[in-house]
Amino acid sequence: MSITSWTSRSVARPASGVTKVAVRVLEAILFLAAVFFIVVPLAWLVLLAFAKGFTFPSLKPTSFTLQWWHTVLNSPGLLHSVFLSVTITPVVVALSCLVCLPAAYAIGRFEFPGKRLVLLSIFSINAFPRISLYIAMIPMLFALNLMGTVIGVVVVQFIGTILFMTWIPATGFASVPESLVDAARDAGANKFQVFWRVLLPLTRPSIAVAAVLSFLAAFDEAQGTFLVGAPNYLTMPVRMYSLVLDYPVQFAAVFAVVLSIPSVTLLILIRKHLFAGTNAAMHLR
Amino acid sequence: MSKQSDDGRAVTEGGSLASDQPVAKRPSRRVRRRMRTEGKRGGLASTLAFLPLIFLAVFGGIPIVLSLLLMLGHFGGPNSAVAQLGQGEIPGRGIGTLGAITQMFESHSYQQNVIATVIVFVITGIAVLIIAATLTLWQRLRPSRAMATLQFLAVVPLFIPVVIASFTLWTFWGDRGFTDSSAALLGWSHALIFSGKLQGVILAEVWVSLPFAVLLMRAGVSTLGDSSLDAARDAGAGLFTVALRIALPQLRKECLIVFCFTAVGVLGSFTVPYIIGPSNPLMLGVDAVDTFSNYNQPQQAAVIGFTIFALAGLIGAIYAIGSRSRHVNH
Amino acid sequence: MSTVNEIRGSELVLEEVTKIFGTVAAVDQVSLRVAPSEFLTLLGPSGSGKTTLLRMIGGFLSPNSGRILIDGDDVVDMPVERRPTAMLFQQLSLWPHLTVARNVSFGLELRRRPKEEIAQKVRDLLGVVGLSGFEDRLPSQLSGGQQQRVALARALALEPRILLLDEPFSALDTKLRIELRTFVRKLQREVGTTTILVTHDQEEALELSDRIVVLRDGRVEQIGEPTEIYDLPKTGFVAEFLGSMSFLTGSLTARGVRLENGVEVEVQEPFDHVAGTPQIGVRPEDVLVSANEGSGAFVIDRITRKGYFNEIWLSCGGATVGAYVGREVPGSIHSRVDVRMRKIHLFTESGDAIDLDNGNASVAVGGGPGEQSESERAEVQETRR
Ligand SMILES: Nc1ncnc2c1ncn2[C@@H]1O[C@H](COP(=O)(O)OP(=O)(O)O)[C@@H](O)[C@H]1O
Numbered sequence A: 001m002s003i004t005s006w007t008s009r010s011v012a013r014p015a016s017g018v019t020k021v022a023v024r025v026l027e028a029i030l031f032l033a034a035v036f037f038i039v040v041p042l043a044w045l046v047l048l049a050f051a052k053g054f055t056f057p058s059l060k061p062t063s064f065t066l067q068w069w070h071t072v073l074n075s076p077g078l079l080h081s082v083f084l085s086v087t088i089t090p091v092v093v094a095l096s097c098l099v100c101l102p103a104a105y106a107i108g109r110f111e112f113p114g115k116r117l118v119l120l121s122i123f124s125i126n127a128f129p130r131i132s133l134y135i136a137m138i139p140m141l142f143a144l145n146l147m148g149t150v151i152g153v154v155v156v157q158f159i160g161t162i163l164f165m166t167w168i169p170a171t172g173f174a175s176v177p178e179s180l181v182d183a184a185r186d187a188g189a190n191k192f193q194v195f196w197r198v199l200l201p202l203t204r205p206s207i208a209v210a211a212v213l214s215f216l217a218a219f220d221e222a223q224g225t226f227l228v229g230a231p232n233y234l235t236m237p238v239r240m241y242s243l244v245l246d247y248p249v250q251f252a253a254v255f256a257v258v259l260s261i262p263s264v265t266l267l268i269l270i271r272k273h274l275f276a277g278t279n280a281a282m283h284l285r
Numbered sequence B: 001m002s003k004q005s006d007d008g009r010a011v012t013e014g015g016s017l018a019s020d021q022p023v024a025k026r027p028s029r030r031v032r033r034r035m036r037t038e039g040k041r042g043g044l045a046s047t048l049a050f051l052p053l054i055f056l057a058v059f060g061g062i063p064i065v066l067s068l069l070l071m072l073g074h075f076g077g078p079n080s081a082v083a084q085l086g087q088g089e090i091p092g093r094g095i096g097t098l099g100a101i102t103q104m105f106e107s108h109s110y111q112q113n114v115i116a117t118v119i120v121f122v123i124t125g126i127a128v129l130i131i132a133a134t135l136t137l138w139q140r141l142r143p144s145r146a147m148a149t150l151q152f153l154a155v156v157p158l159f160i161p162v163v164i165a166s167f168t169l170w171t172f173w174g175d176r177g178f179t180d181s182s183a184a185l186l187g188w189s190h191a192l193i194f195s196g197k198l199q200g201v202i203l204a205e206v207w208v209s210l211p212f213a214v215l216l217m218r219a220g221v222s223t224l225g226d227s228s229l230d231a232a233r234d235a236g237a238g239l240f241t242v243a244l245r246i247a248l249p250q251l252r253k254e255c256l257i258v259f260c261f262t263a264v265g266v267l268g269s270f271t272v273p274y275i276i277g278p279s280n281p282l283m284l285g286v287d288a289v290d291t292f293s294n295y296n297q298p299q300q301a302a303v304i305g306f307t308i309f310a311l312a313g314l315i316g317a318i319y320a321i322g323s324r325s326r327h328v329n330h
Numbered sequence C: 001m002s003t004v005n006e007i008r009g010s011e012l013v014l015e016e017v018t019k020i021f022g023t024v025a026a027v028d029q030v031s032l033r034v035a036p037s038e039f040l041t042l043l044g045p046s047g048s049g050k051t052t053l054l055r056m057i058g059g060f061l062s063p064n065s066g067r068i069l070i071d072g073d074d075v076v077d078m079p080v081e082r083r084p085t086a087m088l089f090q091q092l093s094l095w096p097h098l099t100v101a102r103n104v105s106f107g108l109e110l111r112r113r114p115k116e117e118i119a120q121k122v123r124d125l126l127g128v129v130g131l132s133g134f135e136d137r138l139p140s141q142l143s144g145g146q147q148q149r150v151a152l153a154r155a156l157a158l159e160p161r162i163l164l165l166d167e168p169f170s171a172l173d174t175k176l177r178i179e180l181r182t183f184v185r186k187l188q189r190e191v192g193t194t195t196i197l198v199t200h201d202q203e204e205a206l207e208l209s210d211r212i213v214v215l216r217d218g219r220v221e222q223i224g225e226p227t228e229i230y231d232l233p234k235t236g237f238v239a240e241f242l243g244s245m246s247f248l249t250g251s252l253t254a255r256g257v258r259l260e261n262g263v264e265v266e267v268q269e270p271f272d273h274v275a276g277t278p279q280i281g282v283r284p285e286d287v288l289v290s291a292n293e294g295s296g297a298f299v300i301d302r303i304t305r306k307g308y309f310n311e312i313w314l315s316c317g318g319a320t321v322g323a324y325v326g327r328e329v330p331g332s333i334h335s336r337v338d339v340r341m342r343k344i345h346l347f348t349e350s351g352d353a354i355d356l357d358n359g360n361a362s363v364a365v366g367g368g369p370g371e372q373s374e375s376e377r378a379e380v381q382e383t384r385r
């Protein structure tokens, strides 16, 4: 046995041009599918927000109008929702940082009794389907008199950020090589300086990713907020529920576009760093 | 790791190379970790690590126990506030009653709801896994600008609030929506309406679940060594074979997480099926909220909650079985 | 221990192969011919385009222009998986999820060889690389050296007509590196596959190669047999990269070299006389140092212990010369010594060797340097060690 195996291969056939073309075609199909599946619906939403109406089955609006924008921007209830969302979300993210980052630091850098318990609880709470967790939470919130309060809303949204804010920065803290810390200690840095000047800067991408994901999770949270905050505290996403059902599609579309502005702005700001950040933060090995 | 003993030396055979270093005897993972953090218990920071735990206990753990009690018909203590408002309650004595559970599961429509939910999370989980793996592996093995853009597009939904996404897709796939109109223009009436159907729920769940899956797979794919992929092509493997036999097996953990994470997410979702889904069968998330808020039956809602927990446990079991393998993770 | 099958080595021809990254030509119009079963080394500093060239031969990159011929067939458009080449990578590249045996058999499985044949072949190859009994281990359970040997077995399993080695030994420690490369060379002779090694390690290149290609900034600086390149470096760059060389400015006299400060240094071997002031290169092993009772034109500036010999640095006026001496240093720091040279190399100011055969020197006197005998070469090598 032998050489013969190669003889057939050594004959240079021209590049399998067919394969190349097939790959290109497949790529194009995938690309178009993604555009249709993801981009076109969003474009459709924007179109709706400016459309006066449609005559089925035409996809071209009968005419364009800003009337829906007028209505939305002049309804006090809706503006109140905008205000609520814009104030509550940062509070939740800040609370999350405050509570979770020390834990992330400890989990990433130290061995301490009960570490497994902390990790296990964080993961298992997130393995519980959200909606049933909320359902379970309600009696407790009733008992604590937190139903229908801002604090209740903050708590519900905060629970959804714990995993991101602990796990991702912890991975970041853990991945800082011990030698860097040792070198800093050698150079005369005390524990606090090591943390502040070495660990924190190196972990910043992970923390940023965690903060972004937490922001999105909190801003987006509608199910629990609806259960806990209604009827006093209807954040933007919660308000959407009723708009979808009770108002003209175009009206809801305008509100949807407005509601997308904060997170889409965020996306545009971080688009360059998105993958680098998440690649570093989501390492499982 | 445990298989790694010093028997390596004994088996070494062969002339000129016999003097190779013996297999390094690496300490066990636990010992290594102890070496790394030798004597470092992190004092204050470690105490603070329990802070999230307090929140989780008060708003997660304890409520789950209370909810279990509620389901079994115990209406005392913190449950009393809810129980007073509730209707159709079946009280239990001693350990409790299974009355609420049997009541729910005997109902034909509830059985339908459970089955529909399972179908939706299984299909969504598999679809998301396949799409995310295809997109990320493709770009890893055959990088191109088009595929890079595609990956970026796949992450965009992360930045669109789920309510917006659901609403948008509802009008897009809906009656007289974009697809319906397009189909009608092509003389193909009512063929592409998915809103109000389980298909629509699956489409939208894939939409909202894809970004996280892509991010996670991408992180995993980026750890695959260039030379290990090159070596496979060198050995005669085409791109498809490299993806299937070399890359994917190394990404087993990521695949499992993507599937399970997506499945649990779908299982516990409310917004997507509430806006897009059919009213019959109902996805369990919607059913739970309906039962609680509209029918005012907290005990029955707790039964639904625990049905969802049980299904999540099933997914957890898939994860546990899948991750238990000969393959050593580094 | 059984041996692997003999493989017919292919002839490889590169014709003006060029690869451009952005604006940089990583490989610039490289042409060369590698004979069947030859062991050729691509030698050059980091960034000189060695890896890029090797990856084009393996099919991982395609050239911007030029042709790559294997046994006369242009393979530029042939995808990696169909080329009769196999590559051994610098990084450890075993597939972590497959056992040692499955790593070796992967390529054979893809070729749908019969099961027994595959099993036999895996056994043979693991025997050859000295890893019998390791079949069921995972790569993470092997040391670096063992992993690289499995990778070698894996590459050989493909029965490559051309074996491509990209600094495969550089991740290993010195002792293991020397062992493994000697082993590879021996194996290559037995098997007969054409082999191209990329390295920046001159010792490795000199020891293993039939011929060496010295690359610089993507271009071929010199091609030749190891001794030829060492003894007759075509450029100052080659001379400094293989072995070391000190450069002096001065003029040539009948007996030797007159330095700028007027000191004359005797040169023993005949050399070419050229007009003008060429660059004069001298290898440290060709510098003969003698203690002259504390007098002499050169001063010892620095002594570096190299174990079984010493390297000393001497100066005279503005000129600095390195020399290898035995364990006994003829003097100590700051002492004065006499210097003679066994042999010198002449370069133009732009660094090209002044080569009479090419006619770029104006005057010629004395015998050509090519007449150095084999025993002298051996001696040179001896001194270097
Ligand atoms: N993929 C690439 N993209 C851009 N530049 C590259 C790439 N690969 C190599 N280069 C550049 O080409 C030159 C040669 O690189 P390489 O072949 O790796 O050198 P060597 O192997 O000799 O160290 C270097 O300047 C390097 O920066």
Ligand SMILES: [Mg+2]
Binding pocket: C050, C051, C052
């Ligand atoms: Mg290189």
